[in-house]
Amino acid sequence: MSITPPRPSRRAFLSGGGALIVSFASINPLVAQGTTALPGAAPLPGSLAKTSMLDSWIRIDAEGAITVFTGKAELGQGIKTALLQLAAEELVVAPKALRLVTADTALTPDEGYTAGSHSMQDSGTAIRNAAAQVRDLLIGLAAAQWQVPTAGLFVEGGAVIAADGRSISYGKLVADQNLHIQAQPQPVLVPVAKQRLIGLSLPRIDIPAKVTGGAAYVQDMRLPDMAHGRVLLPPSYGAVLRSVDISGVEHLPGLLKVVHDANYLAVIAEREYQAVTAMQALAAAAVWHENADLPEPRNLFETLAHLPGETVPVLNGSGKMPEGAQIIEAAYSRAYQMHGSIGPSCAVAQLTDGGLSVWTHTQGVFPLRAALAQLTGLPLDKVRCTHVEGSGCYGHNGADDVAADAAIMAFALPGRPVRVQWMREQEHTWEPYGSAMLTHARAALSPDHKILAWDYSVGSCTHSTRPGGAGNLVAAWLRSNPIAQPAPKPLPLPEGGGHRNAAPLYSIMDARVVYDFIPDMPLRVSAMRGLGAYMNIFSIESFMDELAHAAGADPVDFRVDHLGDIRATDVIARAAERFGWAGYFRTPGRGRGFGFARYKNLAAYLAVAVEVEVDRETGRTRLRRAVAAVDSGEVVNPDGIRNQIEGGILQSASWTLYEGVQFDRTRITSRDWSSYPIMRFSAVPDTVDVHVINRPGTPFLGTGEAAQGPTSAAIANAIFDAVGIRLRDIPLTAARVKAAIGV
C-alpha cells in the first residue's frame, strides 16, 4: 500500500492547513493502475459524473471534523438537512457532527443551478455515494494499519472499530492524508435494514435560527464597514433616462455615491434608510421617456399566437383522428405569473485587490460568476459567488440582477462591502415572469372509452433566460455599451422548458405533441417553478377530465385505465382512497376534482384529490380540502417531502385561482401585493393531507415541483364538479367563474 504525500492543489490551498490525502489504491487493487474510472465502467452516479474527486464532496481534518460540500443551495426546500442526513447515514455519524458548505464558487463542486428538482437526484446521490466510499476508504485504512482484513471492521461514532474493541477515529486515520481520489461507481451503501437516518423526519437544521432571530439570510449579512445601495430601475422596459438632476441628492445625509451610467442609476449611502430616501429623491428628479411597447392586454394570447415561432416536436404521432370516433377538443391559456418572492432580492458585494466577492441567493453561483465576470470585465478567477439564503425564489427571480447591481456598486466604492436590496415594486415589475402559455388538445375516444389518438400543442415564450451570460442581466441592458439579451433557445428534452410534461404519461396509441417555441419576449420571462409543467399538466389533466366526462367515466378510473406504470396507479389509488373519492357526497356549491402527473415524466409521481367550494353569487372559489399521495423514490426526510407538497398545493391554489400579471401598453401595473393579490389566511384550505409512499432502495425522485401542476387541474375539475362550469383560462378568478355561471 502506498500513502502518497499531499499534492498541493488549489483546493487544498483554499481549504487551509492540514491537507489530508488517502490513496484509494491502497484498498482497492482495481484502482491501483490509475485514478481514472475503467473504460466501460458504469457512469458515476449523480453529480459525481461531473465532479468525481471525493474531496470535492467530503473533507475530514486532523481533529476528525467532517465537512460536506454541495454545489446546491438551500432555497427553503430543506435540502441542507436532507443532504446532511445522507452523508451522516453513510459515514455513520450523527448529523450534528457534520458541517455543510453550500454553493460557493471557491469551495464547492459546480452543480449548475439548484433547479428542476434535481438536488436530491444529483447532489444527494453524489454525496451519499461519496460518503459511502469515504467510509469504505477509512475502513480500508484502518485495516491496513492494523494489518487485518476489512471484513471484521465496522464504523460508529466517527471511528473505525475492530472486533476486539480497538478503535481509531476518522481524524487520526486521515491525519496528513487527503481524499483527493477519484470516486468509483457503485459503492456499497448502508442497507435499508440498517438505516438510522434515511427515512427519518429529522428536524430541519435551519429552522431554529429562523424562529429566534438568528442571522439566516443574505438580507441579514452585516459586514464591517458595509454601505447600503439602492438601484433606480426604469418605470418600464426600454425606458430611456432623459434627464436626472443629481444635485438635490448629493448633499443628503449619509450619501456616499450616485452611480449614473446611461440608463443605470443607483445611490449608495452609509445607512439603509438614507439609501432609501436618496433613491426616492432621485426617482422624483429623474425624467424618463417611455414607449408603449407592451402588447394590448386584452389581446395577449392572440398577439402571442401570431409571433414567429419555432416548432419543436415532442411526440411524433400522426395527429390524425380515426374516422367515426368521438372527438373532443379544448384550448387552454395561462396568464403571465410572477415568482413574487416575499423578500425582494438582495445581494452583498465587495471589491478588493483580491477580486470581487458576491454573496447572493442566486440559484446558480457558477453561472452567475461567469455573467458577473463578463459584466465587470474581471477574469473568472477574480470573481467569487457564495450562496447565502434569500427568501423562497421559486425559480429565476431578481437574485442575479441585484447581484449585478451590488457588483456595480462595489466597483463604485472599492474596498467597502455594499448591500443592495431591491424594493417590492422593483421585484414585482422587473423579475422575469413565468411565461404566458396557450395549449390546444384534441383526442379521439373509442366506443369502449379508450383514447385512440391524441394531438396536443403548447405555445410559450422561453422558460429560461438565466445568466448564463451578462446579456441576461438587467444592469447590462441599462448601462452604456449595453449587452443585448441573447436570443433564447428551447430547453432540451427530456426535461424541456415550455414543453416540460407536454407529453402525457398515459398510454395512447397515436399521440402527437408539438411545442411552438416563441423566441420573442414581450414581457421579461424565465424559469418559474415547474416551468411548462404547471400549464401542461393543467391542460392535460383538465382535458383528461373532459374526456372522462364525454365517456361517462369516473375521472379516476379513466386515468387508471390508461396507465401501465404501477407507481403511477399506486399514488392515484392512495390519494383517491384517502380522500374518500368513491363515497364522496356532494353538498351544494361544493365539488371534487382529481389531478395526477409524474413531474417531467421522470421525477416524482403525485396524485391529488381536492374539494372546492364555489360561491355562485360572487364566483369566489375556495380550496377546502386536499389529499395528495406522492412517490419520491427512496424517502430521505418524509416531513421534508410533506412540507414541500403541502406548500406546493397552496402555492398552486394561489397561482391558479388569483394570479395573473397586470399590465397596460407601457408598464407592468402589478407593482405590489395590492395589484397582484395572492392567497391569504382567509382562503387557506381546512385540511391538506400528504401521504408519502416510500420506495426504499430506488433512486431519489425530484419532488419540489411535483404538486403545482396536478393541483391546478384538480381545482378546475372540482369547479366543474361543483357548478358545471369548465374553466380553461388561468387564473380561474372569481370574475371569470361568475361570468361563466351568469347571474
Place this chain on the structure above:
Amino acid sequence: MITLTVNGTAHQLDIDPATPLLYALRGELGLNGAKFGCGLGQCGACTVVVDGEATYSCLLPVIAVQGRQVLTIEGLGGIDKPSPLQQAFIDEQAAQCGYCIAGMIMRAHALIQKTSAPTEAQIREGMEPNLCRCGTHMRIVRAIRRVTAEAREAALVSFRETRR
C-alpha cells in the same frame, strides 16, 4: 437623539427621527427578526409588537415609538431557550424558506396575548395581515393551535364548570 425601548432595553440612537422602526431594529440594533418584505404595510414580514399591538415596523417612524415598548422575536426567546410559541413552530416544522415566519410569530404572539384560547377561525382572521408565499399556512395555524391547546382546554373545562 431617539430613545427606543426594545425587548426591555432602552437604546439611544442618533438617527433620522423619520426612520421607520424596521431599519432601526435591523441597522442600528442588529436584530434580524423583523424583515423587509414590501415597506408598504401589505405583507407583514416586518411585524413587531408595540405596546401589545402587532404593528408593521416598516411604516412606523422611530419618533413615534419613543416611550413605547417594542417587542421583537428576539425578545420572545433565543435559540438556546425558545419560548413555547417559537418551540411550537419548531415542533411543527412550520417554515419553508422561513422569511415570513418571524413576522408570523409576532402577529401570533399579539393575538394570543389578547385571546389566549383562539379558535381556528380566530387564528386565521388574526393572521390575515401576514403573507406567506411558500404556502406554509397550514403548519403556521397548527403551531399556533398547538401552543394554545392547553388554554383552549382550560377554557373548555372552566366553561363546563360554570354550566354545572
Place this chain on the structure above:
Amino acid sequence: MRPRRVLYLLVFLLVAAIGGFVWWSQFPLIDRIEVPDPASFERNLVDAGAKLAAIGNCRSCHTDRNGPEFAGGRAIATPYGKIYSTNISPAPGTGLGHWSEAAFARAMRQGIARNGAHLYPAFPYDHFTRLTDNDLRALYAFLMTRPPVENFVPANELPFPLNQRWGLAFWNALFLDRRPVMPDPSQSPEWNRGAYLVAGLGHCGDCHTPRNLLGAEERSRALSGGEAEGWPAPSLGPDSPAPVPWNAEHLFAYLRHGSDTEHGAPAGPMQSVTDAMSHADEVDVRAIATYVANLQPATTTNDKAPQRQATAASQSAAPGPGEELGATIVAGACAGCHAPGQPMVAPHGLNLALSSALHQSDPRDAILIVLGGLHPSAEHSGPMMPAFSGTLTDAQVAAALQYLRRHSGQGPAWADLEDRVRDVHHAMTGSGS
C-alpha cells in the same frame, strides 16, 4: 264648558285624529303567492335585474358580514338605534318567497311590507319610489332567482316610540315624495338616465344629502353633503371638497374601477358602492358619472394644471413651528407610498395634495382612513392601505393629520383634532389610546 272639560275634549279630538289618521293610513295584507319557479323568469330580465341591483347595491345592506347573500341580518347603525336588514332572498319562511311582484313593488315604492306593516326608511324607499315598472320587474326577477336562505333576522333595537311602525305613516305623509323623475329635454339622454338613477336606484342622497331633525333628506339641499355610518359623505355639487374638480371621465373611473388618478380610492361605505358598480351596466355607470359631474361647476382650466398645482403645493412642505412631529411622522409612515411623482417606487397612494378628505372642514374622513386603512375585498386587486390604529397613538395621528391638513390640504387647522381622533378611535374600536 269649563276649561278642564275643554282640555279633555281637545285631547280626545287629538287622539281621535291621530288614531283616525293611523287607521286610515293602514295598508292591507297582500296575499301570499306560491314560491315562483326560478326557471319561470326570463334570462334577460334576470340579467337586467342583476345589473340594476349592482347600482342599488342591495347586497351591501341585505347581507351580513360573512353571511349568505341577501339573507339580511346586518346591523345598520342609525342615529336612532340599530336596525337589522331584512331577508330578501326568496326563502318562503323568512324571505320574499311568497311575495308577489305587486307586494315587492309596494315595498320599494311605498315602504310597506307584504303584511301591511311600515318599513323603516333606513331602507331607502323614498328613493326607490322613483323606479319604473320595468326596472322593478327586473329587480324582482333577479331577487326571486337567488338561492333561498332561511334566516331569522334579529329584532330592531329602537327605543319607544320609534319602535312603533305605524308612526311612520306621519313620516311618509310629511316626507315621502312619490313623484317620478321627469326627464329634462334640454339635457342628453345620458344625463337624464343618470338623473333617474341617482334620484332613484342609486339612492346617493341617502348618504350625500343632509337630513333634518326627523331624519328626512333636505330636498332643497340635495347631494350637498351628508353622513353615513359615521363617515361624512362630501357634497357632490359645487361645494365638493375635491381640490381637482371631478369630470365625467374621472368619476366613471372612480365608480367603475374603484380608484381615480386625481381623487384616489373610495373609503368607508363608498367602497361597497364602487365594488358593486363594477358589476353594473357600464352605460348606466357612465350616465351616473355624467349627471353627477355636471353638478360641479364647469372647469375651464387645463386638466393638468390642478395636478401641477397640487404637486407644487406639497413641495412647500417645510414644517412650521410645532409641526416637526407631524412632518416627521408623515415622512416615515406616509411618504413611502404617498410621496408624489415617483414612477418606480410610488405612487401607490394618492398624492395627498389631491385628497378630498384633507380638504374637508370635517376631519373625520381623514381620521377614519388613517385609523382603519383601506382593504380591497379578498383576493381582489385594489387600493390597499394599512390601518394605523394601534400603530400610531391618537396624538401622533393628530399631529400627522394636522401637518397634512396644512401642507397638502391647504386648509386651516382642524380644531381639537386630538380629541376628534380619540372620539373616532373610540367609536371604531371601543377603546382609545
